[in-house]
Amino acid sequence: MWTKEVFGTDVYHLVSAFIIYSIMGWLVESIYMSFCNHKLTNRGFARSPFCPIYGFGAVIGYLVLHPLEKDVFKLYFVGAVLATVFEFLVGKLMLRLFGEVWWDYNDKPCNYKGIVCLESTVAWGFYAVIIILFLHSRVMAFIDRWSFSLGSKFCCVVLAVVTVDYVIQLMNAFHIDIREKKEKLVDRYENFKARWY
DSSP, rough: OOOEEEEEEEEHHHHHHHHHHHHHHHHHHHHHHHHHTTTOOOOOOSSSOHHHHHHHHHHHHHHHHHGGGTTTTHHHHHHHHHHHHHHHHHHHHHHHHHHOOOOTTTSSSEEEETTTEEEHHHHHHHHHHHHHIIIIHHHHHHHHOOOOHHHHHHHHHHHHHHHHHHHHHHHHHTTTTHHHHHHHHHHHHHHHHHHHO
16 A cells, blocks of 8 residues: 555655644644744644644645646746635535634635635745745655655554544534443443343
């Protein structure tokens, strides 16, 4: 699975880059919002330092945009537009699933329903240029510093921890009582055990 190629890059490098960008995105956004709020702010949905929207955005952005690396202006414009569309679609999905969006641009000029705004669109274009021209090659070089065996194990551990963290947070968001579910599972196990032993 890890060595299968997708758009000219193996799955191992794509997953590793996704993890790195998700952590970097969480770090940058948490630092920025901590300064804005004058207190430490966790900008992730869950407890782990992980924002998958940045991981998906950076990896998909790289796969789509790297053919434009020779034309910086086109790269900037297409990156800004695509990232804004991506942010809008994620925001609409969050509204549908959770009834709210976890960011709010209503106080920003030139915003649309608080989901996207001109300021972010301008920033997304710069991020696209930075990722394609400067950052992605360094991320790949960092991934290649580690052995495939160690790196793939690390990816599995990180994804397992993040998955558990997100499942717990989603259960809380949808008001699913974990203790109640645990008690039902224990009852089912006890009933099963009583029938067979």
